[in-house]
Amino acid sequence: MNRARPVAAALLAVTGLALVTACGSNPYATSGAVQPVALGVQQQQPASTVPAGAGRTQLVSSTVEGLGTVLADAEGHTLYRYAKDSAKPPKATCAGACAETWPPLVSDAPVLAAGVDAQLIGEVTRPDGQRQVTVGGRPVYRYAKDTGRGIALGQNVSADWAAITPAGEKAVAGRDSGGASATEPSEPVGPAEPKTIGTTDVGGLGPVLTDQAGDTLYLFTKDGKDSGTSTCDGACAKTWPPVRVDGRITVAESVDTGLIGRIRRSDGTMQVTVGGWPVYSYSKDDAPGEANGHGVGNTWYAVEPSGCKVDPARRPEARQAVATSSSSGGY
Numbered sequence: 001m002n003r004a005r006p007v008a009a010a011l012l013a014v015t016g017l018a019l020v021t022a023c024g025s026n027p028y029a030t031s032g033a034v035q036p037v038a039l040g041v042q043q044q045q046p047a048s049t050v051p052a053g054a055g056r057t058q059l060v061s062s063t064v065e066g067l068g069t070v071l072a073d074a075e076g077h078t079l080y081r082y083a084k085d086s087a088k089p090p091k092a093t094c095a096g097a098c099a100e101t102w103p104p105l106v107s108d109a110p111v112l113a114a115g116v117d118a119q120l121i122g123e124v125t126r127p128d129g130q131r132q133v134t135v136g137g138r139p140v141y142r143y144a145k146d147t148g149r150g151i152a153l154g155q156n157v158s159a160d161w162a163a164i165t166p167a168g169e170k171a172v173a174g175r176d177s178g179g180a181s182a183t184e185p186s187e188p189v190g191p192a193e194p195k196t197i198g199t200t201d202v203g204g205l206g207p208v209l210t211d212q213a214g215d216t217l218y219l220f221t222k223d224g225k226d227s228g229t230s231t232c233d234g235a236c237a238k239t240w241p242p243v244r245v246d247g248r249i250t251v252a253e254s255v256d257t258g259l260i261g262r263i264r265r266s267d268g269t270m271q272v273t274v275g276g277w278p279v280y281s282y283s284k285d286d287a288p289g290e291a292n293g294h295g296v297g298n299t300w301y302a303v304e305p306s307g308c309k310v311d312p313a314r315r316p317e318a319r320q321a322v323a324t325s326s327s328s329g330g331y
Contacts, residue, residue, distance in 0.1 A: 057107035057133060059140075061115030064152050067171040068268065070163040071116065071135065073105060076149030079140045081170065083160040087137030088286065090124035094141065102141040102154070102161070104132045116166045117238075136168020159247075167238070172246050172269050195245040195272060197260065198252040202291045203317035205310050208302040209255070209274060211243060211281060214288025219277035219309055221299045226276035228263050240280040240293070240300070243272040252305075259307045275307015291316040 058074035071079040080102065084093050094102050104126060111133055113121055122134045132139045143154030143161075155163050155173065163171035196212035209217040218240065222231050232240055242265060249272060251257055261273040271278050282293030282300075294302045294316060301309035 057105065057109070058112040059114070059116050059121065059133070059135070061166045062150060064150055064163065064171075066173060067152060067155065067163055068165075069115075070152070070165055070171045071140065072150070073142065074112075077142050077146050078150065078152040078154065078163050079105060079135075080143060080154050080161050081135075081138040081140060081164040081168070083162075085139050087134075087168070090122065090134045090137045090139065092124050092126050092132050092139040094139075095127050099141075101144050103144060104130070105140045105142060106130045106132050120166075120168055135164060135166070138164060138168050140164055169244060169269070170246065172244075195243065195247065196250045196252075197255055197272065197274070199254050199305050200289055202289055202302070205291055205294060205302055205314050205316050207254070207305055208291065208310060209279065209305060210288070215281045215285055216289075216291045216293070217243060217274070217279040217303050218282060218293050218300050219274075219279060219303050221301070221309070223278050230263065230265050230271055230278040232278075232280065233266060239283050241283065242269075243279045243281060244269050245272050246270060255305050256307075274303055277303065277307065277309075279303060 059079075060072050060074075060076075061069050062072040062076060062078070064070050064078060073079060082092075082094050082102070085091055092104065094104065106126070107123075108131060111121055116135065120136045122137065123131045124134050124139050126132050126139075134140065143152075143157070145153050152163050152171075154161055155171065165171050197217070198210050198212070198214075199207045200210045200214055200216070201207050202216065211217060220230075220232055220240065223229065230242060232242065244265075245262055246269070249260055249262070251260055255274075259275045261276070262270045263273055263278060265271050273279065280300075282296075284292050291302050293300050294310060294314070295312055298312070301312060304310055
């Protein structure tokens with residue numbers, strides 16, 4: 001099998017992979033106990049009560065060269081997410097001819113999961129009535145041209161498709177199995193999806209920064225301005241998802257482009273910074289214009305277009321945030 005190694009992410013744009021192959025790891029031998037997750041219900045069972053799982057849908061973590069850790073099905077086929085779908089609320093838009101090229105991962109029984117947080121697994125009802133597996137709210141798919149275990153030919157076939165990680169995020173091209181940057185070039189396939197930073201006027205706070213979905217962006221004072229690092233990982237990053245970027249960043253006219261930057265996180269992905277602060281969204285903001293995270297833990301604050309934190313004394317008029325001190329920093 002030929003292996004193509006991708007280039008590292010460029011400063012303003014990232015190209016996809018022409019071909020990505022596995023490193024030969026066996027996810028079923030190394031991922032530990034398998035836990036079933038009933039679709040629509042967050043539950044866990046001890047490993048001793050889990051059946052063999054024959055014929056049941058499985059989600060496992062797998063290592064793919066050039067991408068690092070991604071999700072795969074029971075046969076080891078790489079799983080993908082579609083940018084035109086939505087996670088809040090979950091919605092699957094790939095149907096008809098699209099679903100022939102990108103078959104949805106469907107299941108009518110509890111899903112067996114290994115190396116995946118059970119609370120991230122759910123379901124969405126497709127237009128044809130089938131129940132499609134979701135991870136982090138994102139419907140997951142296979143790629144019809146992936147012919148074997150660990151192949152990821154679907155990575156960046158277009159800007160809309162990318163392999164999905166166990167956290168439900170887009171897999172980032174440019175890393176080998178150990179997370180280091182690859183140095184051998186690959187043939188460009190297409191541009192990476194741009195990240196857009198805009199502004200929204202939130203009642204009680206004034207204009208704040210938002211992402212392309214209109215969700216409020218936040219800074220974490222424990223990161224430190226111009227520190228070049230993010231201190232929000234693990235459980236923190238699930239509550240406060242980092243604004244990741246693997247391509248161009250576009251900004252609204254009201255935002256100074258000189259304030260926009262990026263840093264590399266500990267997992268190798270790139271995160272947007274504004275005014276020297278890494279920026280995040282908040283999992284408890286359910287709709288554009290909400291800012292429930294402002295003041296949480298006295299460490300999390302919405303971000304002004306100037307790159308500064310919004311005055312801590314202000315509170316959003318809708319769904320007023322509860323600001324409580326916490327040794328965990330509000331997560």
